[in-house]
Amino acid sequence: MPVPDIRIRSINHRPVSQDGRYVLYWMTAFRRTGWNFALQRAVEKARALERPLVILEALRCDYPYASDRLHRFILDGMAANARALVDLPATYLPYVETAPGAGRGLLATLAREACLVVTDDFPAFFLPRMLDMAGRQLAIDLEAVDGNGLLPMRAADHAYPTAYAFRRFLQKTLPAHLMTTPLAKPLQHAQLPEPVALPKHLTAKWPDATSMLLEGGPELARLPIDHQVQPCPLPGGETAAHERLDTFLAQRLEHYTEQRNDPDLNMTSGLSPYLHFGHISSHEIFAAIADREEWGPNRLSHRTNGKRTGWWGLSAEAEAFLDQLVTWRELGFNMCCFEPQRYADYASLPEWARKTLGEHSRDPRPTCYTLEEFRDASTHDPLWNAAQRQLRREGVIHNYLRMLWAKKILEWTPTPQEALAVMIELNDRYALDGRDPNSYSGIFWCLGRYDRAWGPTRPIFGSVRYMSSGNTAKKLRLKGYLEKYS
Numbered sequence: 123m124p125v126p127d128i129r130i131r132s133i134n135h136r137p138v139s140q141d142g143r144y145v146l147y148w149m150t151a152f153r154r155t156g157w158n159f160a161l162q163r164a165v166e167k168a169r170a171l172e173r174p175l176v177i178l179e180a181l182r183c184d185y186p187y188a189s190d191r192l193h194r195f196i197l198d199g200m201a202a203n204a205r206a207l208v209d210l211p212a213t214y215l216p217y218v219e220t221a222p223g224a225g226r227g228l229l230a231t232l233a234r235e236a237c238l239v240v241t242d243d244f245p246a247f248f249l250p251r252m253l254d255m256a257g258r259q260l261a262i263d264l265e266a267v268d269g270n271g272l273l274p275m276r277a278a279d280h281a282y283p284t285a286y287a288f289r290r291f292l293q294k295t296l297p298a299h300l301m302t303t304p305l306a307k308p309l310q311h312a313q314l315p316e317p318v319a320l321p322k323h324l325t326a327k328w329p330d331a332t333s334m335l336l337e338g339g340p341e342l343a344r345l346p347i348d349h350q351v352q353p354c355p356l357p358g359g360e361t362a363a364h365e366r367l368d369t370f371l372a373q374r375l376e377h378y379t380e381q382r383n384d385p386d387l388n389m390t391s392g393l394s395p396y397l398h399f400g401h402i403s404s405h406e407i408f409a410a411i412a413d414r415e416e417w418g419p420n421r422l423s424h425r426t427n428g429k430r431t432g433w434w435g436l437s438a439e440a441e442a443f444l445d446q447l448v449t450w451r452e453l454g455f456n457m458c459c460f461e462p463q464r465y466a467d468y469a470s471l472p473e474w475a476r477k478t479l480g481e482h483s484r485d486p487r488p489t490c491y492t493l494e495e496f497r498d499a500s501t502h503d504p505l506w507n508a509a510q511r512q513l514r515r516e517g518v519i520h521n522y523l524r525m526l527w528a529k530k531i532l533e534w535t536p537t538p539q540e541a542l543a544v545m546i547e548l549n550d551r552y553a554l555d556g557r558d559p560n561s562y563s564g565i566f567w568c569l570g571r572y573d574r575a576w577g578p579t580r581p582i583f584g585s586v587r588y589m590s591s592g593n594t595a596k597k598l599r600l601k602g603y604l605e606k607y608s
Contacts, residue, residue: 123382124269125163125267126302131243133257133264138171142237142262144213145171146316148229149179150252151244152400153199153205153271154360155309157409159269162308163584171237175212178232179203181331183219185248187551189351190342191421194226195554198358199401200325201336204361218331221346229257230371232320238263242400245275245458246465247557271404271452273299281460283472284572288453289445296448297422303405320323323394354517356395367407371414378439382523385603389445390521395554396560397451411440412602424434437606453572454559466546466562468539469568478584479538485581491534505591505600506530508607515607517554522598528568529589532581547560570593 147164161177168175181196182188200216207214209282215232220226233239238565241253243266257264268275273296282288343349356362360584361366370391381389396402413416421435430445431438457465471479491501497512499507509523519527528545536543545565550556567573568587575585 123570124166124301125159125304126274126299128276128299128343129159129268130163130245131266131268131276133241133253134260135154136257136261136263137168138238140171140237142173143235144168144174144237146232146236147175147212148175148179148239148241149203150249151242152403153196153203153399154363154403155203155210156306156360157304157403157406158308158400159304160240160267160602162240162266162305163265165308165312165314167238167240168314168455169312172315173237174318175309175312176232176236176320177207177212177214178217178229179218180213180217180225180228181226181495183346184222184511187348187351187557189348189551190353191351191552191554192543193342193347193359194338194353194358195395195517197331197336197338197342198362199360200331201333201401202359202361202401204333207309210309211312211317212309213317213320215325215328216331216336217328218335218345218454220344224290225328228324229256231258231324231328233262235414236262238265239528240265240267242266243268243275244270245455245462246559246562250462261396269304269403269405270455272296272408272448273452275459279455282453282456282572285449285453286428288391288456289430289449290426292449292452293423293426293428293433297419300422303409304403306406331584354515354554356392356517356554357401357402360401363393363402366392366396367402367410373411375411375414375421379442380449381490382442383597384599385520385523385597386601388520392559394558395517398555398558404451404531405449405470408444411436411444411501415440442451450563453558454561454563458559465559470543471566471570475574475586476572478579478586479569479577482483482584483537487534487536487582489534490536493547496531496548501534503530503591504604504608505595508604511607513548517552519553520603523566523594523603524564526589526591526594528565529587530587530591532568542566542569543546580601 139500140313145168147161152158154162164175173490179200204216253266277295355418374389377389415436423433431441434441434444485585499510501507509519509527513519532541535544549561555561570586573587579585580588
């Protein structure tokens with residue numbers, strides 16, 4: 123089954139060159155060799171045009187928040203891709219910039235001998251601007267392919283204001299798209315022409331990243347990136363993502379509904395960094411759950427009432443997890459797709475939230491902290507400090523505590539606008555799954571997006587939902603967590 127048209131859009135509406143030597147896949151967001159609609163589309167075009175396939179996976183050194191942590195996770199993925207592509211019919215160029223601007227011209231040079239360029243359609247961070255700029259510069263067609271979620275982003279026509287409204291839309295619309303899945307191994311048995319050798323003048327100027335760098339060598343320390351944000355213990359890459367999924371299905375999913383909010387038990391999936399960097403797809407995760415539960419589409423409910431449970435026809439644990447993976451995650455992509463200039467702006471909050479926060483913006487704050495104090499986990503609250511230390515050390519915060527983390531920043535900053543800036547700065551700099559539609563949804567939810575007004579009205583928060591460390595400590599098991607991140 124070919125890649126659905128609804129997932130494909132031309133960035134520049136230029137012609138396909140019939141004289142090109144190859145089809146070029148520019149891997150930017152879906153950094154994996156399997157379950158990848160964009161790679162599958164590139165294979166389809168290469169087969170139709172009877173041309174070889176070239177895959178470019180490049181890593182700039184001047185993207186916002188570039189650091190040892192983010193670079194290392196991406197490099198792990200590039201190493202996994204290099205191993206996976208051995209003996210497969212594609213030429214793979216993993217390029218890592220060694221100086222700002224060193225990679226400038228690489229895409230254009232490769233594109234001069236290409237029939238067309240296929241790339242990934244990711245709606246957040248700097249990637250949309252990068253694609254638009256590339257589209258203006260290329261003389262051939264630049265196709266962007268949406269492989270972000272189970273539902274194509276453009277199956278909707280506007281941004282949905284609540285999870286309930288979006289869930290109703292999903293329940294009505296998703297069945298028509300659910301069984302159109304990407305190929306697990308699009309390059310296997312692809313019957314493409316023999317891979318081409320890239321010109322020596324090109325590889326001399328833009329050489330492959332060394333195996334030492336990809337596999338964790340000391341060269342990372344010589345790159346012009348932020349070395350203060352250290353790599354995390356969590357390895358990146360498609361192989362590591364599969365291992366994390368297998369562990370979740372075997373050991374954690376059956377306890378998900380009852381224990382996912384307890385930090386000491388650590389029953390969350392841990393897949394968000396891999397989803398963010400494209401090392402695994404939501405299609406593959408869903409397929410693994412469906413296989414585990416012997417699910418078929420005939421088990422879908424015909425009710426489209428927006429309820430969180432009962433629609434999939436799966437166990438309660440699987441349905442709870444899929445509500446996070448599909449409803450909440452893809453709600454964030456929906457926002458970024460249809461509000462590309464506003465999704466990370468304070469003005470994008472619903473009117474009621476801006477009104478109540480504005481009315482309480484001058485309320486006395488019992489304590490205020492600077493960005494540096496937040497960064498260094500130097501508050502009076504041991505639980506908040508523990509969550510921030512987890513973020514600094516491991517690049518993640520336990521899902522439930524991440525909400526409390528943001529709520530307390532709102533309480534301890536002079537204005538809600540400043541609170542938002544602190545949340546985004548800390549999240550985007552340190553979180554492996556930062557800079558992502560899903561993480562922006564989580565931050566803005568803490569300020570009222572996708573939520574409703576709550577009573578009683580409180581100082582600082584107004585009618586925005588309130589959370590306290592004291593109540594959290596009463597509800598959750600935290601002894602081990604506090605000891606680990608003390």
